[in-house]
Amino acid sequence: MTDVYAVSAAPHIKQRISVPSVMWQVVLALTPALLASIYFFGTKSLWLTLYGIIAAVITEAVIQKIRKIPITVTDGSAIVTGLLVAFNINVSAPWWIPVVGSVFAIAIGKQIFGGLGFNIFNPALLARAFLVASWPTIMTSGWTSTRLGSISGLHSGIIPSTAIKAQNLITSATPLNVAQQLRDKVFTSGFADNLAESQAIANTIFDKLADFGTIQNLFWGNVGGVIGEVSAAALLIGAAFLAYRHIIEWRIPISYIGTVFVLTYIFGGINGLFSASILLPVFHVFAGGLILGAFFMATDMVTSPVTKKGRIYFGIGCGILTVVIRMVGGYPEGVSYSILLMNIAVPLIDKYTVPKPFGEVKKIAHG
Amino acid sequence: MGFKTFPGGIHPHDFKEFSKDMPIENLPFSKKVVIPVSQHIGAPSKPIVKKGDEVLTGQKIAEPGGFVSIPMHASICGKITKIARFPHPTGAMVMGIEITGNGEDKWVELIDDEKYLDLPVEEMKSRISEAGICGMGGAGFPTHVKISPPKDKPIDTIILNGVECEPYLTADYRIMMEQPDDILAGLKILLKIVNAEKGIIGIEANKPEAIKKMKALVKNEPNIKVISLKLKYPQGAEKQLIYAATKRKVPNKGGLPMAVKVIVQNVGTAIAIYEAVRFKKPLIDRVITVSGKIVNKPKNIKARIGTLFTDLLDFCEGTKEEIGKIISGGPLMGFAISTLETPLTKGSSGLILLNKKDAQIDEESTCLRCGRCVDICPLNLVPSLIANSVRYDDWDAAEKYGVMDCMKCGSCAYVCPSHIKLIQWIDIGKIKVDEKNRK
Known part of the structure; x- marks a missing residue:
């Protein structure tokens, strides 16, 4: 017998899926959001994104070379990281911001832990936290309005043009920033001459935030924000594709968004519990980075729980932290920090959510 | 219409199109057969012939x-020419x-007992046991043991298992x-x-x-029903089938179907039982599917136990391409074997041939913790964490994540992107x- 046959343990057939195919599908899923960003903010979003991707890929290759391990940049995971770093950056930022962010994400966020599969934190979000801490002005102000409208998604005609401070607010701040400032009663120092009038203007703006027109602007992307979060619609197209391909799973995004929805309905109003309209939680779902975070960051395989129950706890935890930061924290937006904080809890969540095996019994069966 | 099923599972392409419309031939x-003394779970049987003896078919x-064991019978008529170690469909010698x-x-002489259903139960059992039937x-698993549950159970x-959820296989169909x-x-x-009131196919x-x-x-059989089950692997696994058919969960940690008042038999075994009880015919043949993209004429073949796989493949006119892998059984739970000079046994449901390309073994990469294995595990285990615990010699953790409950259906490995x-x-x-727990 000269024939040689492969002998291996079962199974002998496999689904056609691999790490590169997963990563490239994520890249594909993020493409509509990038296109939307180019449409609304101009080609600078494309350049910033490319800088982020190139920096991530080079950093990964260099570190793998130094570590004398195989260079795996073709698996697409560095590209995903670079994309997501750039997606977290304001389009008015200088070119080196995504570069520094991506170098940090790959070097400190990923490779220092041992590379793909071993990192504790979502590398892109860790980079964002680093950038916000290092260059807060660049990262949290200087918002660009989209070519179609305002930064906050609100129309300046909704309040008297004489209310200068209020006008400034709605033309220069992001939707969540407006909401935060109204809730923090910044206006008491004077949207108008007297407190009652100030209050009335504040209420008008707040009502308009949770208005169908504003929410439409948020949904399609006609608001200011970071590169990747601008169009909820484009993100949802990508997310639907990944869900269809079984690359992301419903538990984390749904429990995360559901928690934000419920909590902002209860606590979101500026006049006490349950004072918000039912559209306010919808506003909170589409404003800021929640759609991007819930579908593309919290679902990062490496840094989220593997157990089904664990994913739900993880999503709820992210939701609670997001709402706490949005409502009482110093930042208008809490998606990135909430996911990073929950990343730390993943080993613990996995440990306490090991599922019961099918037919679980306490005693060993006999007979 | 909602089909009955179980939680978890995978949807591989079933590849049944190659052989499902091929009538059993x-x-x-053959000129030569090899009857392994171990074709079943339990003690190997003890030969009672020696080299040179003449034997009749049956x-x-x-x-x-031992009690958990079965007799073996000559599947052709001729002379015993060798008693030695031979390749076995599990890959061992x-x-x-x-x-x-x-x-x-x-x-050997057979009978025809037309009133076989009126026979005493003990006589039926003895005929099944004499016929050397196993699942x-x-x-x-030896059938006479399975159908002799303790009195308190x-x-x-x-349940007759006609699920045949492994891709390629069409013998049961x-x-x-x-x-x-x-x-x-x-x-x-x-x-x-077993004096059971209900039969389910x-x-x-x-x-x-x-x-x-x-x-x-079964239209006129009020106590027997046929149920259609959702197309999903491993629908035919015993515990999954029982759950889909009765909503009962067989206990883990070694629990048996009898704990939930059920016995499962394969449809092929049912025929062997019928033939044993009515005709006293020993189990000396079975239907096997020979298939694969590269097989010239995929077929369902009724062959004598002990027939060498090479004879089966010749009967299918060989392969179009060079063979890369020989699988005895189905592609998800079967064994890759190193030679076609391996005999057909009582449990052989398939002989699947893969080409060189499909036989390639992918290199392992790091676990992404994607949880796909967790999502589909039909036993609700955490396969990725089991594998990781084993990799780092943490046997306690492996046990905690359910390593002993795993039935090795292979669904997790099927979906793993790494x-x-x-x-x-x-x-x-x-x-x-197991070693740890014995200490």
């Missing part, structure tokens, strides 16, 4: 090696009895199409033996014609945890 019996050539045929097919779905339901009456007769015998939804045929057959050899890690884990 009888293989002209003559007993090995006695059971196992003691076997080689018979060289004399060209005739002279049988023909793959695992090969009453059985109320017999063909026998349901061609011998439905014999299957029903076998089921009636089983119901009588479970068939996967991708075999609508078999479902129709069996349904028509191509982690989950079943191999789990196999190591099973051995090591």
